[in-house]
Amino acid sequence: MALVGPPAAGKSTAMRAFFAAQPGLAHFAVRVFFGRQAAAGTPLGLQAKAFAEQARWLPDEFVGQGLATFLEEELPAASGVVLEGFPRNADQAQLLDRVLAGFGLELGRFVLLDVPDDVATARVGQRQVCQRCDTFVENGVLVPDASCPRCGGAVVLRRDDAPEVFRERLWHHRESVRELLAHYAPRDLVSRVDGTGSPEAVAEQVREAMVFHVS
Template identity: 35%
Template sequence: MRIVLVGPPGAGKGTQAAFLAKNLSIPHISTGDLFRANISKGTDLGKQAKAYMDAGNLVPDEVTIGMARDRMAQPDAQGGFLLDGFPRNVSQAEALDAALASDGVKLDAVLDLEVPEDEVVKRIAGRRICRNDSAHVFHVTYSAPKTEGVCDVCGGDLYQRDDDSEETVRKRLEVYHTQTEPIIDHYRAQGLLVTISALGKVDEVTERAMEALQTDRAAQA
């Protein structure tokens, strides 16, 4: 299957992408991984992206699209893929449509993870990270440490990252609503949109997503 995964910040896209890709036996292609891989390998696109990023500028759509297209052309993606974090806007979605059409393939579904805005703020703003090891992550509501402000694993101080503050989260949501959310209507018009609730436990959301994708695929058959 060829799938695009969309949803607001805090919807759990990265987590669900990993589980869905494994269950469907297709590669998980994220924008972050594309940038890191191209920059570390020193590809032409990676050099272009790094130049923009070093200057504090956004990487142009054509560079991101080029990276995505190269990745989708690799052997492990011939039977399908799951795109996470791309496309981010309608122009990228249209470019993706054109690229796939030129290769004689098309998307099977666009999975929209739906989460209420207040829940997004609660999920992200409640995160606390250990100063000693950023892999030690807690949440004031969902996975609180035994002692407030203290890491259960190593005893380090827990803190809230600047980009996890409520103010920053709401700004990120504004960007999502303005730039990314319009692609939902773009794909709805093509009959590709599959929307599920991303509330609940991780495995419950994964099961919900798999059932929705299988139902959608059966309906298209």
């Protein structure tokens, strides 16, 4: 299953609730996966670090290698796999189809967790992210020297949450979603969830979209 939505739609919060309710799922998010690989000093992690130091996006084929590695390690023990924020565009959707086919799998559900632009913009102005484990901390107000409730790491404002950068990210996101819907709609894989409700209500809708469409 894939869960995609604009930045600050509430993907991480919904995922945490979903995983608590459905144990045994494996969770793939590109930043988290390669962050862990880098921390462990694996070849994939070192390569990801090198791309980051050159301020380059991770190439799709490289992300595909990471996903294949993840699936090899996690599939034997997992009851299912949730991809968070992936695929990001039509090229990555095709890549995903190929990687999954290599494991005899196909995508079961594509969930679009959506909020209007003004809601996403208001939310990113109020969040910080943990530098160590990538958890978002929604403070309502920004707290200097705050620490992560999950791991105690330092939380910071993300540079790409700055208003002018964020507007551009949103625009790109909308373009990408159009591509993704065109890719998945013919296979009837798309569920839309409205992300403007309470975190609990949104998490429940995500859970329903993911669980009740997959058998």
